[in-house]
Each structure stands twice: as structure tokens, then as C-alpha cells.
Amino acid sequence: MEVGYLGPKNSFTYKAASYYFDDSSLQPYSSITSCLNALTHMQVDYVVVPIENSLEGSVHTSIDGLFHHKDIKVYKEIILPIKQxxxxxxxxxxxxxxxxxxxxxxxxxxxxxxxxxxxxxxxxxxxxxxxxxxxxxxxxxxxxxxxxxxxxxxxxxxxxENIQDNRFNQTRFWLLGKQPFKIDDSNIQKLSLFITLPKNTPGILHKVLSAFAWREIDLSKIESRPLKTELGEYYFIIDVIIQDNIPLVEHALEEITLLGVTYQHLGCYSIVIKE
The missing domain is CATH 3.40.190.10 (Periplasmic binding protein-like II)
Structure with a gap:
């Protein structure tokens, strides 16, 4: 098994990847884009990339890259404390x-x-x-x-030591792949989606969020990113907290589809928080 990561060795992404894989499996890449391309072309089986930092926000290269690689799924989230x-x-x-x-x-x-x-x-x-x-x-x-x-x-x-501005500095990393990774289904904690709204539909974002809200489905994140087509066109990344609510989530997705919304299911996954 070959696993790509944003290198070189001893980067924070390397530390995250080392949680699941030993050194003999790990292959460093110089950029997030090259990691995703290696996965797309089956040069590696999985990749680990940073997705969000608690101080600096989302890693846009990762998010935008995933939006355009629609066959890649999220299988694990690893949260590391970042001490500079x-x-x-x-x-x-x-x-x-x-x-x-x-x-x-x-x-x-x-x-x-x-x-x-x-x-x-x-x-x-x-x-x-x-x-x-x-x-x-x-x-x-x-x-x-x-x-x-x-x-x-x-x-x-x-x-x-510990020169970061906030002692609670953390980064989320995603383990990505095109084929299933061993998952403990009893420990699924989150679902991530890319959502694209229909044009010129007043109140459509409110309606999408309402589909989750009235079902009491907790969203831990919603963020817009430019579609890079024309000014004012966006897609959204939404993180859904999974509890005993999977049927409700499925119904919410059916409802937003009827509204003309398209979505990309990034995967359901568990979260590991390292101290």
C-alpha cells in the first residue's frame, strides 16, 4: 500500500499520516495538488492532506482540489495539536x-x-x-x-518553543481515497458535502439550511467558495454531525434535491483527536 502526504518527512501532515501508516508506506509530495493528482492517477492508494486550521481557517487548495476530483472520498479525520x-x-x-x-x-x-x-x-x-x-x-x-x-x-x-499565537492551535487532516478504507461504522461522527445552488433562486440557501434545521440536524461548518466561473457564483462545503440521525440526513438531502440543489457526497467518517 502506498500513501501520499504533503511532505517532506516530519511535516505536520507526515505526523497525521503516521497515525495509520508506517514509514515504508508513506510517499511525500511537494504540494497538495500533486497529492490529489497522484491519487487520481492511482499512483498511490490514499493521501493525507490538511483541510483546516483553527487559527487560519480552511486550506483552500485542499477544498477546491476535492471539489474538482469528484471520485475522491473522505475516510478519516485526524486532528493534531500544532505546536510551532x-x-x-x-x-x-x-x-x-x-x-x-x-x-x-x-x-x-x-x-x-x-x-x-x-x-x-x-x-x-x-x-x-x-x-x-x-x-x-x-x-x-x-x-x-x-x-x-x-x-x-x-x-x-x-x-x-510553543510560539503559536494560541495554545489550542489545531489542524484537521483528511485521509482521502478512491477505494474503501477500514471504517468502524459504529464510530461515524461526521458527513461532509459540497453543495451547489441553482441560479437566481431567492432564499435558496435559507431553504437548504432549513431542511437540516427543522430536523434538528447539527451542522458544524458551512463555508462558501467561489466556483471560479463568474463573479458571485459559489459552492458551499457543509459538515454534518452524525448521531442517530442518518435517516433524517437522507431525507434532508432528498428535500434539497427537490429544490434544484446538487450535492457531492464526500463521505461519512470518524474523527481521531491526538493530544
């Missing part, structure tokens, strides 16, 4: 430049503005790439925002 650290080669170094992935930089914005207001902040493809660069350039006064695992992997020192 400032890594250097030597604790005596005062960084003149700090590297990291844009999400990690955004998650540590208060720390950077307070402690390093005049330091150059440079975006790179991943937190692990940043750590690898720092390790390979010991003669430069440069730091990286990355995980403790990356520090261990590349022999770096932790100059400041």
Missing part, C-alpha cells in the same frame, strides 16, 4: 532571517511581531524545508519555525 517552535543551529544565534511555511508564519504572527519585528520573514514550501535549510547553512544567522520532530531530525536547537 523557533529552531536555530546554535542558541547563541540571533536570527536575521526566519523561514517557514505561510501557515506557520501566520500562526506565530504575534510572537514574530513582538520578538522579531525587524527580522526578515521568508516563506518556503514547508516547515520541514525551513528546518532542513537552517541545518544546511550553519554559517548563516537564520532560524526556522517548525516542529520539535524537525529539530530532532536535523540536529537543531529550540530557541523558543
Amino acid at each position: 517552535n523557533l529552531l536555530v543551529n546554535d542558541l547563541t544565534i540571533v536570527p536575521e532571517k526566519i523561514l517557514s511555511h505561510p501557515q506557520a508564519i501566520a500562526q506565530s504572527q504575534h510572537f514574530l511581531e513582538t520578538c522579531y519585528p525587524n527580522v526578515l520573514i521568508e516563506q518556503v514550501p514547508s516547515t520541514t524545508f525551513a528546518a532542513e535549510y537552517v541545518a544546511g547553512h550553519p554559517d548563516e544567522s537564520v532560524g526556522a519555525i517548525a516542529s520539535k520532530e524537525a529539530a530532532e531530525e536535523y540536529g537543531l536547537e529550540i530557541l523558543s
